Amino acid sequence: MASKHEASEPHEAEPAQKCVKTPLEPYVASSTGREKKLIPTTKAYKNENFLLSYAARQIRVQCEFQEPAARLSQCGVMGTILFFGSARSMSLEDYEDTKSKLQRELMEKSGDDKKGIIARLEKLEKTRWMCDSYETLRELARRLAGWSMNNPALCEKLAQNPPMYGTHMRSDGAVAQPLMICTGGGPGFMEAANRGAHDVPESQSMGMAISLPFEKGVNEYVSPNLAFEFHYFFTRKFWMMYSAKAIVIAPGGYGTFDEMFEMLTLKQTGKVKRIPIVLFGEKYWKNVINWQFMVEMGTISQEDVDELCFTDSVDVAFEFIRKTLEGREPTGLISRSPCE
Numbered sequence: 001m002a003s004k005h006e007a008s009e010p011h012e013a014e015p016a017q018k019c020v021k022t023p024l025e026p027y028v029a030s031s032t033g034r035e036k037k038l039i040p041t042t043k044a045y046k047n048e049n050f051l052l053s054y055a056a057r058q059i060r061v062q063c064e065f066q067e068p069a070a071r072l073s074q075c076g077v078m079g080t081i082l083f084f085g086s087a088r089s090m091s092l093e094d095y096e097d098t099k100s101k102l103q104r105e106l107m108e109k110s111g112d113d114k115k116g117i118i119a120r121l122e123k124l125e126k127t128r129w130m131c132d133s134y135e136t137l138r139e140l141a142r143r144l145a146g147w148s149m150n151n152p153a154l155c156e157k158l159a160q161n162p163p164m165y166g167t168h169m170r171s172d173g174a175v176a177q178p179l180m181i182c183t184g185g186g187p188g189f190m191e192a193a194n195r196g197a198h199d200v201p202e203s204q205s206m207g208m209a210i211s212l213p214f215e216k217g218v219n220e221y222v223s224p225n226l227a228f229e230f231h232y233f234f235t236r237k238f239w240m241m242y243s244a245k246a247i248v249i250a251p252g253g254y255g256t257f258d259e260m261f262e263m264l265t266l267k268q269t270g271k272v273k274r275i276p277i278v279l280f281g282e283k284y285w286k287n288v289i290n291w292q293f294m295v296e297m298g299t300i301s302q303e304d305v306d307e308l309c310f311t312d313s314v315d316v317a318f319e320f321i322r323k324t325l326e327g328r329e330p331t332g333l334i335s336r337s338p339c340e
Contacts, residue, residue, distance in 0.1 A: 064235035068208075068228055069165040072243065075225060078158040080182035080206060080243045081144050081321065084259050085137065085189025085250030085280075087215075089130035099124060130251065133281060134192045137250055140280070140314045141181050141196025145203040147322060148179040157327065161273070163243065177204060179245060179325075184259075185209035185218035185227065189250040194221035210236050237262055246276045246321045251284040268304055276324040278317045282310040 050056055090098065102124065106117045148154060155178040181197035183190035185207025197205035198221040207222035209215065209229045218227045230236035241263055249260050266272045279285040291308075294300045309320045 061232060061235060064230055064232055065238070068239050071225070071228075072163070072239075073165045075204070076177075077180055077206070077226075077243060078155065078163065078178045079245035080180050081141075081148075081246045081248065082240055082244040083137070083141065083181065083183045083190065083193035083248045083250065084252060084256045085192075086127075086130065086252040086256060087184075087186045087188040087190065088127050088253075089134050089188040089192070089250075090127065091134050091192070092131040095124070095128065095131050130189075133250060134189065136312070136314055137189055137248070137280060138192040138196040138199070140248065140317055141193040141205075142199045143196075143314065143318050144179075144321065145177075145181050145197040145200040145205065147318075149177050149200060149203055151178055154178045154325065157325070158245070180204055180206050180226070182206040182208065182240065182243065183222075184240070184255075185222055185229075186215055187219055189252070191219040191221060192250075193248070194219055197221070208236055208240050241266060241272070244275065245325060246278075248278045248280055248317065248321075249285075251281045264304075267307075268300075274324070276309065276321045277307070278309045278311065278320060280311065280317060282312050285310055 044050060051059065099121070102117055102121050106114060106121065109117055158178050181193050181203075182205065183193045185194075186209065190207070194205045194207060197203050204223040204226055205221065206226040207218035207228065209218045209227070210233060211229060211231050218229075228236075228239070230239075237259070240259070244263070247263055249256065263272070263275075263277065267275060267277070291300075291305045295302050295305060309317065311317050311320075
């Protein structure tokens, strides 16, 4: 019997096979009376060997465009507030637990094994400063998620530029949560943002993960119906950037830089409309990148830098995003940073 999925797909009428009742069931040819058996077949879209082959790469890419679009529409996602940041950060509780475990292992080891534990401890201790940022980022995500819940004015504003995939709305024409917190679905600062959204009753949040050998799934605070896994980085980036209405970038490494400069390029070249970008962790971001030197060398403009919000304050970041998305310019545009 055909599944509902199969029945819903358009297809050409197949020739009648009155003598066939079920696959592999014997039938008798009328001319000879000899019993024959059917050879089982597999439809192309159910052929796993083909779908995982090089020849089907374009089909897999299309799946990573179409399936997220269908799910985002069904979940009523009008936009996201996108959080980037290091996967190596931890809550203070997790940090202390990890450190205690390594210290216990250190006491039990000797020789080269002991050197390995010492190296892991030293690496861990370098990340201690991020523990406080984990909690502040969690609080920022919590406030943003709470603000977006049942916000008719925000919903109306977002409806002026609806996503191309459309959304399923309530009977009153609104969506329960116009903006959702979205992350890369991993641990660290991504977990902090999803956790902050999870702290808000009935709030949902999204995780757009990439297939990695050392990450087997998204963090536990992502809403199951909004948990995505991508094979291709470029399709993941597309959906992260396409749905974003605001971005918060916490301290991070190569992956965070890659995602950050992707959006900065889209913004600079006018591929996306004006979008609030918060670089959360002012000292970090003003030291790892010499923004003013780039301005002095003529590779970017002063306006490119002035439009960014460098801050460590939850209040400042929240107000900068809220005022921009509600259509009111943030105060302090004459200063070096629009959020000061």
